[in-house]
Amino acid sequence: MIRMDTAGGLAVTTTVDASAALQTLTSAEVPAKLAAADAGLWGPDAAEEAAIRLGWIDTFTRSRSLVSTLDELRTRLRGEGLTRVVLAGMGGSSLAPEVICRTLDVPLTVLDTTDPGQVSAALAEDLAATVVVVSSKSGGTVETESIRRAYAQAFTDAGIKDVGKHFVVVTDPGSPLEQLGKAMNATVILADPNVGGRYSALTAFGLVPAALAGVNITDLLDEAAAFAASIPAEQPDNPALLLGAVLASRDTIAIADDGSGIVGLGDWAEQLIAESTGKDGKGVLPVVVESPVAPGLHGPGVLSSLVGGSKSSASGGSQLNAPDVAVNGPLGAQFLCWELATAYAGRLIGIDPFNQPNVTESKNNTKAILESGLDTETPDFTEGAIAVYGTNASTVVDALIELTGQVRSDGYLAIMAYLDREADSATAETRALLAELLQTPVTFGWGPRFLHSTGQFHKGGRPTGVFLQITGDSAADLEVPGRDYTFGGLQAAQAAGDRRALRDRQRPLLHLHLSDRDAGVAQLLAAAKELGES
Structure with a gap:
C-alpha cells in the first residue's frame, strides 16, 4: 500500500503502515494542540522547556520583518565591497544556511570547525571583501568565539581600520555576544529566543547568512507559510504528521538526496533528529548516505528516505530504489515539515524533543x-x-x-x-x-x-x-x-x-x-x- 499526503507543494509518500501511530496522535488531538503551541504535549517533565521552545511553529511569519532589514544590509555591505560571506557557527547556527546556499547554488563559506588548516585556508581568502556572520544563541560557543577572534586579528593585521563593519552578529537578546557585538561596532541582529538552535532554520540564524550571501529568503518564508496551513489538519493531507508517525516506527532513518533539487538536507535533518530524539536511552538514529544507491540506505530496522524537489510540485521528485518514504517539495516547506515530524515522533517515543542533556x-x-x-x-x-x-x-x-x-x-x-x-x-x-x-x-x-x-x-x-x-x-x-x-x-x-x-x-x-x-x-x-x- 502506498500513501501520499500533500500540502503546500510538498508530498510525503510512504509504503509504511503508520495507521496505529496516526490514530494515537489524532485521537489525542496532537496536531491541533501543536498548532496552538501546547507545551504539555510531551509530558509534565518537558513542559517548562517546551514553553520557551515552540516559536518555530510560526516563526516564518515573524521572520518577514527581517526581509527589508537584510535587503538593506546586503546592499550596504555590497556597496562597501563586502561580497564574500563567511559564517562562524555550530550546529543549528550553521547547518540550515549551508543547505539553503548549497541548494540554491549561492556561495557561502561555513566555518564550523576548529581545524587549524581549514580555518587558516579561510583566513587567507580576500579579507578586504569578507564579512563574517558570527552566529550563536548563547554567545559562549567556544568554536564560534575562537573563529571570531581569529578574524578580528586577521582584519587588524591586514591594516583594516574599522574591523567592526566586517562583522554581523546573530544572537539571542541579552546574550554576552549581543553586548560584545555592540562593543565591536558590528551589526547586531537579534533572533527569536523562543526557538531552539536545531529548529531555527527559518529564524535569523538560518536567514541572515543566506540573505547576505544572495538568497531571496522571501521564497523560503512563502514556501513554509503555504505548508503551515496543514499543521492542525487531521489526517489525511497532513504530510508532517504522516512523516512523524513513520519516523517513530524504526530505530534508524537513512537519508539521501534524490537528485531532484535539494542538496545536503540530510546533514541538517541529522542534527534535528539525533539531538531531539537521542536521549533517555531511546531515539531514532539518523544516517546520512551519499546517494540513493549508497550502502546503508536500506537494511533491517532502517527507514529508507529520499528528499528532493527544491522547486517541485506535490507530485514531483524522484523515488529511486524504492524508499520507505519520500519527501518532495520546496525547501522552506521541507524545513517546517521535518521540524513538525520530529516533534510528533518525540511524542510517540516519549522524550522531550527540545532539550539536549548530554x-x-x-x-x-x-x-x-x-x-x-x-x-x-x-x-x-x-x-x-x-x-x-x-x-x-x-x-x-x-x-x-x-x-x-x-x-x-x-x-x-x-x-x-x-x-x-x-x-x-x-x-x-x-x-x-x-x-x-x-x-x-x-x-x-x-x-x-x-x-x-x-x-x-x-x-x-x-x-x-x-x-x-x-x-x-x-x-x-x-x-x-x-x-x-x-x-x-x-x-x-x-x-x-x-x-x-x-x-x-x-x-x-x-x-x-x-x-x-x-x-x-x-x-x-x-x-x-x-x-x-x-
Whole structure:
C-alpha cells in the first residue's frame, strides 16, 4: 500500500503502515494542540522547556520583518565591497544556511570547525571583501568565539581600520555576544529566543547568512507559510504528521538526496533528529548516505528516505530504489515539515524533543582538558602514518576487524573525524566502505561539528554504538588570539573530551591518529577496502 499526503507543494509518500501511530496522535488531538503551541504535549517533565521552545511553529511569519532589514544590509555591505560571506557557527547556527546556499547554488563559506588548516585556508581568502556572520544563541560557543577572534586579528593585521563593519552578529537578546557585538561596532541582529538552535532554520540564524550571501529568503518564508496551513489538519493531507508517525516506527532513518533539487538536507535533518530524539536511552538514529544507491540506505530496522524537489510540485521528485518514504517539495516547506515530524515522533517515543542533556558533557570535558592539559596516551602500536589506540590488534586492518566485530545486529558504527573537512574530505569515504561490509548503520561526522548533533545521540541515545575516532597532526597550527591555546590544541582537547565521555560509558572505541594526514587517510582507506575484500 502506498500513501501520499500533500500540502503546500510538498508530498510525503510512504509504503509504511503508520495507521496505529496516526490514530494515537489524532485521537489525542496532537496536531491541533501543536498548532496552538501546547507545551504539555510531551509530558509534565518537558513542559517548562517546551514553553520557551515552540516559536518555530510560526516563526516564518515573524521572520518577514527581517526581509527589508537584510535587503538593506546586503546592499550596504555590497556597496562597501563586502561580497564574500563567511559564517562562524555550530550546529543549528550553521547547518540550515549551508543547505539553503548549497541548494540554491549561492556561495557561502561555513566555518564550523576548529581545524587549524581549514580555518587558516579561510583566513587567507580576500579579507578586504569578507564579512563574517558570527552566529550563536548563547554567545559562549567556544568554536564560534575562537573563529571570531581569529578574524578580528586577521582584519587588524591586514591594516583594516574599522574591523567592526566586517562583522554581523546573530544572537539571542541579552546574550554576552549581543553586548560584545555592540562593543565591536558590528551589526547586531537579534533572533527569536523562543526557538531552539536545531529548529531555527527559518529564524535569523538560518536567514541572515543566506540573505547576505544572495538568497531571496522571501521564497523560503512563502514556501513554509503555504505548508503551515496543514499543521492542525487531521489526517489525511497532513504530510508532517504522516512523516512523524513513520519516523517513530524504526530505530534508524537513512537519508539521501534524490537528485531532484535539494542538496545536503540530510546533514541538517541529522542534527534535528539525533539531538531531539537521542536521549533517555531511546531515539531514532539518523544516517546520512551519499546517494540513493549508497550502502546503508536500506537494511533491517532502517527507514529508507529520499528528499528532493527544491522547486517541485506535490507530485514531483524522484523515488529511486524504492524508499520507505519520500519527501518532495520546496525547501522552506521541507524545513517546517521535518521540524513538525520530529516533534510528533518525540511524542510517540516519549522524550522531550527540545532539550539536549548530554551535549554539554563533551564541552565540559574540553574545558577541563584545556585547563589541565591532555592526558598522556601511548599508542598500542604504530603502522605507517597511523598510531593506534584502544586495541589488542597489531595491524590497522586487524584493529578495524576487532572494532567492527563489536557492532551488534541492532547497533551502529559511528566514524568521527577531527580533521579538515575540505582538505581531508576523502576520509568520509570510509563510511560507505564499512557500511557495505557491515550491513548495519554506519554514520560519519566531522568533529567538532557532530558534537552538536549526533554527539547527543552517542551519549544519551540507544547504547548500541561502536566508535571509530580519527585525529591527525596539523602541518601548521594557528593561535587563538587572546587565549592560551591554539586551534590545534582546542581540536585535540575536543577529541580527547569526546573520548573521555564515550569511555566513561564503556562504549567500544578505537582511536586512530594520523602523523601525516595525506598518507594516513590513504592508508586508512586502503585498510577499509582490504577489510571489505577479506
